[in-house]
Structure formats: C-alpha cells, structure tokens
Amino acid sequence: MAPLPPPLLLLVPALLAASAGRAPPRSIAVVGAGLGGSAVAYFSQQQFGPQVQLDVYEQAGVGGRLATVTVNKQQYESRGASIHALSLHMQDFVKTLGLKHRREVPGKSAIFSGEHFVLEETDWYLLNLFRLWWHYGISFLRLQMWVEEVMEKFMRIYKYQAHGYAFSSLEELLRSLGGDAFVNMTQRSVAESLLEVGVTQRFVDDVIAAVLRSSYGQSVLVPAFAGAMSLAGAQGSTWAVEGGNKLVCSGLLKLTKANVIPARVTGISLHSSEGRALYQVHYEGSEGQGSAFYDMVVVTTPLHPSRSNFIFENFEPPIASFPSAFQPSVTSVVHGYLNSSYFGFPDPKLFPFASILTTDTPDLFFNAMDNICPVNISAAFRRKQPQEAAVWRVLSQQPLDKQQLKTLFRSYYSVQVMEWQSYPRYDSTKSLPPIMLHDNLFYLSGVEWVASSMEMIAVAAKNVALLAYNRWYQDLEKIDQKDLMHKVKTEL
Ligand SMILES: Cc1cc2nc3c(=O)[nH]c(=O)nc-3n(C[C@H](O)[C@H](O)[C@H](O)COP(=O)(O)OP(=O)(O)OC[C@H]3O[C@@H](n4cnc5c(N)ncnc54)[C@H](O)[C@@H]3O)c2cc1C
Known part of the structure; x- marks a missing residue:
C-alpha cells in the first residue's frame, strides 16, 4: 500500500476512533494561547479530527511567553529565545507551518x-x-556524559508518543523515560547530582551556576532534571524561528482554524448531562461576561494566583491552586x-x-x-x-x-x-502538580515543575492530547503502560 499523504495521515486516529463507535467530543476549550495552548489545539485536532469545535481563550496576546519587542523598527525576542537542536516537536511545527530557522x-x-x-x-x-x-580537569567531560545520558532517555518520549502512549501523571511520564531515577531528579538539586558523578565544586560554582542564572535566574539548587535540560541547551547548538518564535503559536492556531476568543477565563464549573461531565467556562471580555459548555477543557496557564486567577466550581474534591511560587x-x-x-x-x-x-x-x-x-x-x-x-x-x-x-x-x-x-521557583515545592484535574479536564502547565522550556511544553501538549483521546475512547492500554521501551520495539 502506498504511504498516505501527510494530511490524511493526520486523520488516522480520528478515522480509527470513528470505526470504534463513540462520537468524538463536540467541543474542546483551551485556556491560554501561548505555545502550550496552540500546541494542544493542534495535537487535539490531530487526534479527534477537524469536526471538533476548538475554542481557545486568551486574555492578552497570542504567544504568551513567546513575544518580541521593537527597537529601532526591528523586532527582537524578549522572552523564550532559543530552542535546543533536539527539540523534535518544535522542529516539526516549524516544518509543518513552512517557517524557517533563523540564520545563526x-x-x-x-x-x-x-x-x-x-x-x-x-x-x-x-x-x-x-x-x-x-x-x-575533566569535569566538563563528566558533565557532558551526564547530560547526554539524560537527553538520550528523554528522547524516548517521541517514540512513545508516536505509538499513541500517554501518561496520566508527570511521575508516570518520567518513570517511563528514566525509571525512579528520573522522578528523583525532580527532588534533588543539580549540584548534588553533578558532584556525585565527579564534577568538581569549582566547576559547579563557576560554570553550572552561570548557566542556571542565565536560564532560570536561579541557583545550583534547581532540581537536577530542570538543570539537565537547561545545561543541554547551553551545551548543544540552539536555533530560533525566523520572524520570531511566537509565529509557531499563531501558525498552529491558524492551521487548526481554532476560534481564538479574546477574553479572560474567570472560572470553570462542573455540570452533568446524560450522565457525563460537561464543563462550563466563564469568561469576561471587552463585550462583557459570558459562558459556554464543553466536553473537554485544557488549562495551559499556571494555576497560581500570580499568573491566572480563576476559580473551579462544583468539583468534589475541590480543585485548588497548586502551592508554589514563581x-x-x-x-x-x-x-x-x-x-x-x-x-x-x-x-x-x-x-x-x-x-x-x-x-x-x-x-x-x-x-x-x-x-x-x-x-x-x-x-x-x-x-x-x-x-x-x-x-x-x-x-x-x-x-x-x-x-x-x-x-x-x-x-x-x-x-x-x-x-x-x-x-517556577524550583526550591519552593517538592511535589509535582497533577495532569488530570477531572475526567476530561486537563492541566498542561504543571510540566514546568519538571522543567520549563518550549519543548517541554510541546511534549506536555502532545501528552495531554493523547491522554484525552485514549480516555475518551477508553483505550486504557495506551495509558501509563509499563516497560514501554520493550513494547514499542515489538509493535509494528
Ligand atoms: C524571560 C524568559 C526567557 C525564556 N527563555 C526560553 C528559552 O530561551 N528557551 C525555551 O525553550 N524556553 C524559554 N522560556 C520558557 C518558554 O517561554 C515557556 O516555557 C513557554 O513559552 C510557555 O508557554 P505556555 O503556553 O505554557 O505558557 P504561556 O506562554 O505563559 O501562555 C499562557 C497564556 O495563558 C494566558 N492566560 C493566563 N490566564 C488566563 C485566563 N484566565 N484566561 C485566558 N487566558 C489566560 C496568558 O495570557 C498566556 O498567553 C523563557 C521564558 C521567559 C519568561
């Protein structure tokens, strides 16, 4: 059989699901139109098909933390600026959208x-x-080997996701990539992990501290996983999108034909209809207040009063904001x-x-x-x-x-x-936030507590889309599976 052209290939999950019986969700709401919101809209459409209504609420500008500033009639990246070479989802977005890498x-x-x-x-x-x-001495070689080992294991996620596997918690996701050692890397500092593999204190004080100050504005007490991602960015070659990284967000939203609603979400309340959960999204925009009902909602902004102050109603147990600091x-x-x-x-x-x-x-x-x-x-x-x-x-x-x-x-x-x-201020909490807030209500931004970068957000967006899809069609074998490396090797 001849390979399917890319647009048809994207419809495969939706076609398979339709043949399995259950209709796709009618409508999905996404809170936030940064990279997370744009990517989750794109991946959700890949999974559920083009007939699903996608509403993306944005209180400020599309792009969120990807933005530019104008100086002397030229635009410059003011926030998320550089992308690691091995960021495969970001690479894929750029290719799909016909964007270009900026000349180095x-x-x-x-x-x-x-x-x-x-x-x-x-x-x-x-x-x-x-x-x-x-x-x-050889501290820099030890560092390189340590970062490479972490990255090699991290790259497994692309294989798992290509096979449709998803994770219902950040701990499960990390465990599937690097076992308990990866989960522990969110609990101990990068300094501790590097000293353990033989990197000298002087190297930590001079070089590691400098990289973490420039990336996260924090010290070598940043957890080891977030530290490794940041050090990988500092070691390897990086790139950026010609015209600005924010073009990825506007491009993905345009491609999915999502309705971008310029409004601030003020709350989400739970209702039920014919025995299934329905979510009412309350918002306020320039034309006043409003609300709409959805089968599914994805929150892509940190649940923290300093970042997005909205309330959840009728949920039992109640959904609270995640205790943390920025x-x-x-x-x-x-x-x-x-x-x-x-x-x-x-x-x-x-x-x-x-x-x-x-x-x-x-x-x-x-x-x-x-x-x-x-x-x-x-x-x-x-x-x-x-x-x-x-x-x-x-x-x-x-x-x-x-x-x-x-x-x-x-x-x-x-x-x-x-x-x-x-x-996130990485020393402020030790536990990771949930991905699932309710049956079909998902939280994407918690991944920032593992590490905060564009690619981590894209990985989390794909995970949420797959998780939502697998749960909707009750394909539970594709959620939180153990021994995935072995499984994906033996699957066609
Ligand atoms: C200074 C800086 C430098 C960085 N440098 C890099 C880098 O070099 N490389 C890298 O990979 N990453 C970098 N990052 C991180 C990267 O920018 C972020 O990880 C990524 O852009 C986050 O995307 P997001 O969609 O999850 O969140 P955001 O971009 O924050 O998007 C959330 C969106 O939700 C909207 N919103 C919030 N509350 C509501 C509400 N109630 N209703 C409606 N809308 C709402 C916000 O307006 C926002 O647009 C940097 C970040 C900063 C701040």
Whole structure:
C-alpha cells in the first residue's frame, strides 16, 4: 500500500476512533494561547479530527511567553529565545507551518565574576577545550556524559508518543523515560547530582551556576532534571524561528482554524448531562461576561494566583491552586554603547564577547546579558562591532537603577523593561502538580515543575492530547503502560 499523504495521515486516529463507535467530543476549550495552548489545539485536532469545535481563550496576546519587542523598527525576542537542536516537536511545527530557522550569527561567551572573567571562549575549539581542562580537569567531560545520558532517555518520549502512549501523571511520564531515577531528579538539586558523578565544586560554582542564572535566574539548587535540560541547551547548538518564535503559536492556531476568543477565563464549573461531565467556562471580555459548555477543557496557564486567577466550581474534591511560587525576573532591552571598561576592556574595540554570564556573586546586580540579533536576519546582516551601539538584553532579578545602567553602558538611546513571573521557583515545592484535574479536564502547565522550556511544553501538549483521546475512547492500554521501551520495539 502506498504511504498516505501527510494530511490524511493526520486523520488516522480520528478515522480509527470513528470505526470504534463513540462520537468524538463536540467541543474542546483551551485556556491560554501561548505555545502550550496552540500546541494542544493542534495535537487535539490531530487526534479527534477537524469536526471538533476548538475554542481557545486568551486574555492578552497570542504567544504568551513567546513575544518580541521593537527597537529601532526591528523586532527582537524578549522572552523564550532559543530552542535546543533536539527539540523534535518544535522542529516539526516549524516544518509543518513552512517557517524557517533563523540564520545563526556566531558570537563568543564568557563568565564574569563581578571583578574579572573566570572563563572566556575563544575562536579556537581546541584552545577552549584546553582552557576547560586547565581550570576544571575533566569535569566538563563528566558533565557532558551526564547530560547526554539524560537527553538520550528523554528522547524516548517521541517514540512513545508516536505509538499513541500517554501518561496520566508527570511521575508516570518520567518513570517511563528514566525509571525512579528520573522522578528523583525532580527532588534533588543539580549540584548534588553533578558532584556525585565527579564534577568538581569549582566547576559547579563557576560554570553550572552561570548557566542556571542565565536560564532560570536561579541557583545550583534547581532540581537536577530542570538543570539537565537547561545545561543541554547551553551545551548543544540552539536555533530560533525566523520572524520570531511566537509565529509557531499563531501558525498552529491558524492551521487548526481554532476560534481564538479574546477574553479572560474567570472560572470553570462542573455540570452533568446524560450522565457525563460537561464543563462550563466563564469568561469576561471587552463585550462583557459570558459562558459556554464543553466536553473537554485544557488549562495551559499556571494555576497560581500570580499568573491566572480563576476559580473551579462544583468539583468534589475541590480543585485548588497548586502551592508554589514563581521566580520574578526582569528583562531590560537596552539600545546603547557597552561600557567595556567595567569588564576590564578599556578599549571597546577589543571587547570580544556577545554573551556574558555571571557567577553567583553577592552584589552582582545582573544574571546575564547578550548582544541580541533581530528576529529577521538578512543575508547581509552582521553583528555590531563592540564599539558600536547595539541591542543588549540584560536579565536581572530586580529592575536596574540608573547607576547600574550607567555601570553597564557608556550611554544608551532606549531601555525597555519587562518584569514577569517567568519560571517556577524550583526550591519552593517538592511535589509535582497533577495532569488530570477531572475526567476530561486537563492541566498542561504543571510540566514546568519538571522543567520549563518550549519543548517541554510541546511534549506536555502532545501528552495531554493523547491522554484525552485514549480516555475518551477508553483505550486504557495506551495509558501509563509499563516497560514501554520493550513494547514499542515489538509493535509494528
Ligand atoms: C524571560 C524568559 C526567557 C525564556 N527563555 C526560553 C528559552 O530561551 N528557551 C525555551 O525553550 N524556553 C524559554 N522560556 C520558557 C518558554 O517561554 C515557556 O516555557 C513557554 O513559552 C510557555 O508557554 P505556555 O503556553 O505554557 O505558557 P504561556 O506562554 O505563559 O501562555 C499562557 C497564556 O495563558 C494566558 N492566560 C493566563 N490566564 C488566563 C485566563 N484566565 N484566561 C485566558 N487566558 C489566560 C496568558 O495570557 C498566556 O498567553 C523563557 C521564558 C521567559 C519568561
């Protein structure tokens, strides 16, 4: 038999289900139109078919934490910026939507202690290796092996998902990938795990701390799993979407022809009709308040008062917000002239770095800064010379005051400051949130407590779509199965 063309291939789950008897859900509501909401709309349509009504509620802009900021008529990524090479769902979205990878513009990195650079990248690969070895022995090799082992096991998820398997809890998902060791990696710190495999304390203090400060704005006490994902991003090559990562969200929503409803969801209440659960979504938009009934609902925004303040009604036991905290972080996008003297380079022409990470030094007022490129890069584009005015993204815990800006920049044309609750504060809780809030009510954002990145959200979106589908059609053999590596090897 000739292979089915891709659009028909996407309908296979829906065709199989129709032949099994039960009608698909009539309508699905998705709360939030960030990457999670857009991806879950797309994957749900793949599973249930195009006849299901998909309503996506969004209180602000499509894209959520994927957004751009305009400086001097050019757009720059202000939040989720870089994607790891092995992010297979993100790769797939880009391909399906006909988007392109942005051209990479090379730039060197260094780690700054507040007084001097503790590690500097050069143009020579061998010299970089030699420097790492000279300062830290074989710690960097041990780190690489540790990260590779985690990533290799993590990549199993794509195989499981391709075979239609889903997980009803984050613990089950992690266990299927890497056994209890993966679940434990959400409970112990990355520092502890790395010291155990022989990485030195000095390497942890200088390098691991710098990567975690720049990615999560947190210390080496971040749990090992989240740490490994972040370190994988720092080690491997990364990419971004030409035109902005947020194009993935708008593209997926357009492709699924989802109804994007510009409104804030204020609550979800449980009702029943003909013996099955129905969910009423209450919302308020510019035209006032309203509500609508759905067979299924997916919540794709953290259930935390600081992020999305809505209530659940009539559920027994009650659904509460997940006890947790978020890490406040500030991004300042500065168009100006770097004060290279502060970094020990009185002559700005000689400043060689495009990216500056920092060690966990008391009084150091920023976590990282990068000389960033616009989201559209023409063939003629070149990175600004260090003595020229450039656009820098500075990450910090607190807004930078005038004196701090003057420390980092000789002068500047503009500063745009964005403050947000960006990531979970990983030391604030040890238990993982649920995926299932009720029979057909799912929670996607809990995965951020395992690790917070675009690809983790995409993996969680596919899992929720598969879980919803398997539960709807009572295909329980496809949920929480043990020994999946063996099963997928023996399945056709
Ligand atoms: C500063 C920063 C840098 C980052 N860098 C990277 C990176 O380099 N690489 C990477 O992979 N990831 C990065 N991330 C993480 C990545 O951006 C997120 O994991 C991802 O975008 C989260 O998508 P989401 O859809 O789950 O959540 P969100 O994008 O937060 O989407 C949730 C949506 O729900 C909406 N919403 C909330 N409450 C309601 C309500 N009551 N009613 C209706 N709508 C509601 C919100 O407006 C929002 O649009 C970064 C994040 C930040 C903040």
